[in-house]
Amino acid sequence: MRGFWAVYLRELLIIWHRLPRMLLSFSVSPTLYLVAFGFGLGKDLSVGGRPYLEFLIPGLVAASSMMQGFGINVEINVARFYLKVFEEFQAAPISNLAYVLGEIFSGVTRAFLSTGVILLITSLAGVSFCFGPGFWSGVFLNAFIFAALGVTSAMVIKSHADQALVTNFVITPMAFLGGTFFPVENMPAPVQIVLKALPLTHASRLIRQASYGEGLNTMDLFILIGLGILTLFLAYWSVDKARD
Amino acid sequence: MLERGTMWAIRVEELRKRYGQVEALKGVTFTVARGELFALLGPNGAGKTTTIRILCGLTRPSGGRAFFFDCEVFREPLKAKKMAGLVPQTINLDLELTLWENLLIHGLLFNMPKEEIRLRAEELLSFAGLLERKGDKVRTLSGGMRRRLLIIRALMHQPRILFLDEPTVGLDPHIRRRLWGLIKRIQQQGTTILLTTHYIEEAEFLANRVAFIDQGRIIVIDTPQALTRSLGQFAVDLVREDGLETHYFSSRKEAEKFMMGLDKKGETVTLRRINLEDAFVHFTGKRV
Numbered sequence: 001m002r003g004f005w006a007v008y009l010r011e012l013l014i015i016w017h018r019l020p021r022m023l024l025s026f027s028v029s030p031t032l033y034l035v036a037f038g039f040g041l042g043k044d045l046s047v048g049g050r051p052y053l054e055f056l057i058p059g060l061v062a063a064s065s066m067m068q069g070f071g072i073n074v075e076i077n078v079a080r081f082y083l084k085v086f087e088e089f090q091a092a093p094i095s096n097l098a099y100v101l102g103e104i105f106s107g108v109t110r111a112f113l114s115t116g117v118i119l120l121i122t123s124l125a126g127v128s129f130c131f132g133p134g135f136w137s138g139v140f141l142n143a144f145i146f147a148a149l150g151v152t153s154a155m156v157i158k159s160h161a162d163q164a165l166v167t168n169f170v171i172t173p174m175a176f177l178g179g180t181f182f183p184v185e186n187m188p189a190p191v192q193i194v195l196k197a198l199p200l201t202h203a204s205r206l207i208r209q210a211s212y213g214e215g216l217n218t219m220d221l222f223i224l225i226g227l228g229i230l231t232l233f234l235a236y237w238s239v240d241k242a243r244d
Numbered sequence: 245m246l247e248r249g250t251m252w253a254i255r256v257e258e259l260r261k262r263y264g265q266v267e268a269l270k271g272v273t274f275t276v277a278r279g280e281l282f283a284l285l286g287p288n289g290a291g292k293t294t295t296i297r298i299l300c301g302l303t304r305p306s307g308g309r310a311f312f313f314d315c316e317v318f319r320e321p322l323k324a325k326k327m328a329g330l331v332p333q334t335i336n337l338d339l340e341l342t343l344w345e346n347l348l349i350h351g352l353l354f355n356m357p358k359e360e361i362r363l364r365a366e367e368l369l370s371f372a373g374l375l376e377r378k379g380d381k382v383r384t385l386s387g388g389m390r391r392r393l394l395i396i397r398a399l400m401h402q403p404r405i406l407f408l409d410e411p412t413v414g415l416d417p418h419i420r421r422r423l424w425g426l427i428k429r430i431q432q433q434g435t436t437i438l439l440t441t442h443y444i445e446e447a448e449f450l451a452n453r454v455a456f457i458d459q460g461r462i463i464v465i466d467t468p469q470a471l472t473r474s475l476g477q478f479a480v481d482l483v484r485e486d487g488l489e490t491h492y493f494s495s496r497k498e499a500e501k502f503m504m505g506l507d508k509k510g511e512t513v514t515l516r517r518i519n520l521e522d523a524f525v526h527f528t529g530k531r532v
Contacts, residue, residue, distance in 0.1 A: 006352035010338065013349075017340050017381075084336035091300045092353035093325040244263075244303050 003094025007102025011075075015109065026068070026114040030060050031121055037181060039125075047183060050212070057122050057129070058208035059180030064118055065111035065139045066178075066200055069146035070171050072107040076154035077163055086242075096239045100151055104235065107147025108140060115139050134210030134217070141224035142203035146171075148231035155238035179204035199227050253278045253405055253436035254299070259308035261294050261460075268294045270460040271308070276405075276453075281427070281437040283451035285444070285524065291460040292440035293333060296407045299438075300330045312405055326354065329403035333410040335390050339383040343374060343393055346382060347400055354401035361400070368396035372426065388419035395426060399435075406430060408439045412446060424449055444521040454520065458528045471523040479522055483512040490525070492518060 015022065033056070042052030080086035089099050119131075129135070157163050178184075178200025184192055195201055206220040254276040261269040269291045276282040284292045297303040299310055301321050310317040317324040337346050344365060351361030369375040372392040382390060391411065398406060408427065412420040420443075427450055431437055441447050447454050448468045456463040456471075464471065476492040478499040493499040499515055506513060524530075 002355045003353055006349050009352065010341070010349045013341055013345050014338070083339065084332065084334045085338055087302055087330075087332055087336055088350070089353070090302050091325060091328070091330045092350075093322040093355070094353055095322075243301075 001095075001098055001101070003089075003092065003098035004102045004105075006092075006094070007089065007099050008105050011072075011102065011106030012109065014075075015106070015113075022110075023113065023117055026064070026117040027121060029067075030064060030114075030118045033060055033181075034121065034125065053125070053127055054129075054212075055183075055208070056181065057118070057127060058135075058211040059204050061115050061118055061139060061211075062142055062178065062200055062204040062207050063175040063180045064114045065143045066146045066203070067171065067175060068110040068114045069107040069143035070150040070153075070167070071110065072103055072147055073150035073154040073157075073163055073166075074160075075106075076103060076151060077157075077160060080154065080242075081158065081160075090243065096236055100148070100232065100235045100239055103151050104144060104147040104232070107150055108143040111139060111143030111147070129211040130213035132210055132213075134215065134221075135207055137216075137221065138203055138207035138210060138224070141221075141228055142200065142207070144228050145199050145203075145224065145231050148228070148235040151235040152231070152238040155235075155242045174198055174200050179208075199224065202227075251277055253280070253313060254282075254438060255311040256295070256299070257309045259295065259298060259310060260306045261291075261298060261303065262306045268460050269298075269306075269308075272457070272460070272462055274455050274462055274465055276436055276438055278436055279431070279434055280452045281431045281439060281450055283447040283454045284438070284440045284457050285442065285447045285454050285520075286440075286457035286528075287442060287530065290457045292442075292457055293409055294460075295457075296330070296409050296438065296440055300328055300407055301325055326401070327404045329398035329401065329406045331395050331398045331406070331408045331411055333413060335387075335394055337382045337390060337394060337397070340381060342379050342381055343369065343385075344378045346393065347397055350397050350400045356401060364400055364402075368399055371429075372396045388415055388422065391415060391419075391423060392426065395423070395430075399430065403435065405436045405438065408437060410440055410442070412441075412443065420446070444519065444524065448520045456524055456527050458530070463527045468520050471527075472518045472520055475518050475522055475526055477518060479516055479518045481512075481514040481516070482506070483514075490522065492522065492526075 038053040038056050042056060045052035047055040153163065153166055157166065177195055178198045180200070184195045184201055187195060202220040202223050206217050206224065209215065209217045252275040256272060256274050259269050259272040272291065272295055284295060286292050294303060298305045299317060305318065312324050312327045315323050315327065347365040348361055351364065356364070366375065369378050372395070374389060374393060377385065377389070382393065385393065395411065411427065412423050415423070424446070427437065439450060451468060453465060453467050454471060455465040476494040478493045478496050480491045480493070480499050480502055482489045491502060493502065503513055503515060
């Protein structure tokens with residue numbers, strides 16, 4: 001696995017150089033959602049006997065970790081087609097797996113940073129949760145899956161415009177529909193079937209249940225582990241195909 | 245079976261590359277001796293960069309074999325990559341990282357110990373005259389400095405073979421000459437260099453041997469001196485209304501005699517020494 005550290009360290013250094021800007025940018029969307037849906041629209045609402053804000057925050061963590069995990073596709077795309085840094089990795093004696101894991105873990109790192117920002121903002125609002133292993137494993141697996149999909153997308157799709165299309169048509173709708181802002185169970189049965197197939201729905205449920213201190217949802221955990229392995233294979237395959 | 249201790253560093257046999265209907269390489273064959281600086285000279289689209297990309301593992305070949313010393317490149321790609329350093333045509337440095345960080349990442353990619361990376365980076369930054377800038381972001385460097393950094397980054401892991409893909413393209417003449425000095429010094433340290441260029445004077449100045457490549461084929465391989473000598477010593481250019489015409493002569497006397505006999509109405513006539521470009525035009529029928 002030599003080479004993994006080099007790829008990951010490069011991403012960490014980039015994060016380090018951009019950290020103030022990045023943290024500020026991570027805080028914009030969650031703050032807006034909290035203000036609009038949590039304090040504004042959802043002030044007097046409750047879901048499952050809990051204030052809506054308590055329902056919303058774990059959903060925001062899931063959505064944000066997904067977005068940040070998948071967001072590495074833009075970084076990789078720029079590194080590959082604009083800066084050509086990807087060629088430095090291709091010419092180095094490292095395995096594709098080392099490269100893929102290095103990029104995925106950079107996505108996971110961004111996801112943890114964005115989660116930290118959300119938790120900081122919500123703690124200022126006086127909301128507290130249980131942050132046990134279930135919560136963090138949910139964040140980790142969710143970010144891992146979407147970072148692996150981000151790598152795949154960056155390798156398969158060769159233009160910035162098409163990358164944006166994937167985000168607009170797949171990732172953004174999932175962020176709203178994957179059990180983040182409302183319970184999936186409120187939807188009509190046929191829609192529920194579709195929504196329950198989304199990885200984010202399982203991640204939201206796992207993170208939310210753990211946040212409430214209701215223990216680990218093992219079914220969701222195993223589904224996410226399975227998806228993590230599958231998407232890792234996909235990312236590996238896509239990097240192997242990237243040589244012309 | 246290949247012998248250890250062969251005198252060549254790179255051997256390429258019948259290398260082919262096809263992109264759909266387009267055949268970019270049509271059986272390229274050449275060898276590069278240990279410590280030699282070998283130039284692939286040809287126009288854009290001749291197949292120079294494709295050859296280097298295949299040898300460095302960035303592009304899959306459609307056929308053929310290649311060896312770095314006793315290592316078969318396509319069978320043992322990781323072993324081959326350890327032996328090679330690549331300076332690509334495009335400056336693919338991380339602009340947001342510092343010079344030191346760029347070298348650090350390269351060293352880690354080639355599994356160098358941290359202390360060795362530090363020492364080697366300082367040595368190379370000093371060699372390239374960039375030591376004082378090591379903590380600056382690459383974004384703040386000039387084009388020539390970025391090129392120098394790109395070259396020393398490829399030298400971090402002490403490759404036995406260095407691939408330089410159009411290393412001076414787009415640079416001012418005085419910066420180009422400074423880089424030539426750097427490349428010569430690298431060769432003097434024992435590194436085998438494969439250079440691609442479409443600058444005639446670059447190949448003429450740097451290369452021990454030159455291969456003319458055109459439309460995916462090697463046309464001829466020899467020393468720059470032998471290639472130019474094959475045409476003679478002097479050339480007379482006649483610029484006429486319908487274009488340029490060049491005549492070659494083995495001595496100045498013969499050339500002057502030819503000039504005396506010309507009806508110079510409407511013509512510009514120039515007498516000069518034959519250069520590598522003449523040889524390229526002669527062998528390929530086109531200019532670089």
